[in-house]
Amino acid sequence: MINLIISQLKMSMDWLLQFNDEGLHFIVMFFALIYILLRKEEACHRRLFIGYSLIFTVVYFCPLTSWLITRTIGELVYWRMLWMMPLPVIIAYAMVKLWHRIKKKWIRAAFIGTFTGVMIVLGQFIYVENSPYETRANWEKIPTSPIAICDIVNANRGSEEEWAMLAAPEDMVPYIRVHDASIRQVYGRKGNYWMANKGGKYIESALQSEVTDYQTLCKKCRAIRCNYIVLPDGAGRVEGMAAYHFDVIGRVGSYIVFKDMDWSP
Known part of the structure; x- marks a missing residue:
């Protein structure tokens, strides 16, 4: 006690x-x-x-x-x-x-x-080195990485009307939604990953894992018509995804953005 x-x-x-x-x-x-x-x-x-x-x-x-x-x-x-x-x-x-x-x-x-x-x-000035705070870089007050990812996805869409569904790590999800709601994401209205019977939960965990079964990930993404994937950079990422026709379309910090080259409307 x-x-x-x-x-x-x-x-x-x-x-x-x-x-x-x-x-x-x-x-x-x-x-x-x-x-x-x-x-x-x-x-x-x-x-x-x-x-x-x-x-x-x-x-x-x-x-x-x-x-x-x-x-x-x-x-x-x-x-x-x-x-x-x-x-x-x-x-x-x-x-x-x-x-x-x-x-x-x-x-x-x-x-x-x-x-x-x-x-x-x-008082204390909050915008100092190693501080968790940073000055506003955009009107939405969100980090620059999700904005860059949205820009990469939109730049690789044939038109604004073309379907774009993105599977991104959880820390990116809310910011991408705020910046560009036209980019669909593989999560439900309450934040939980949907289509569990079609691999939604697997996709969620795979996006955070350092060791990935690329064949299963690509298969489950295609099952829900998800044509863009964001993965943390790592050894063999590019080659592993390229084997299933997901090519690199951009890099943002420690993340790689892939697109399904076999996808069609």
Whole structure:
């Protein structure tokens, strides 16, 4: 029991530290809460912000509640609990109250400029090296690889009306759907791979496998009229697919795009 309590407390603290990283906005929020606590007027707002913050802190760090929550949503996403702390609202409320207490306009302007500068300095720029975030490269805000795959498929279609069904690895599927809904894919409406009796499940697993039975993969794709396949690059991929008349029509990063050269409308 003691080990479980310590483990849950450590997990909660680790996620808090990772969520905050090098930013110091939680410290600003702490001082904002102290200011709200010391204010005499507007007791209802004081109770709201202080009370909510205390309840959230207890729930977040309590080993029992954190254990129940992680069993429900998973430990890897427990950090999303921190989204429930209204950090921007608390800081903004305290700063607005401070601003209202200043009478002279030039001091108000200086206060706003100083506060903005402090928030920038204490924050962290997310578009840094090795960051999971990247600047928007297109209006749809999706990775460039699925867009390139769609472009390759469309460039090899005889016309826009020509049938195109694509079997792609699961991490590509939603982005391809967003970018070009005219390219059909071998998955169902709810995301599950359909036509299971015709090899849908086999295709799903084969697209992720390093060792592939090319004959079976090509046969099952043809059974559902799938004429484009995206596979991770690997030794023997090109030769294995070419043996069954699936030729390379393009490469995108570590993926190869194949087309069934025997396919006809």
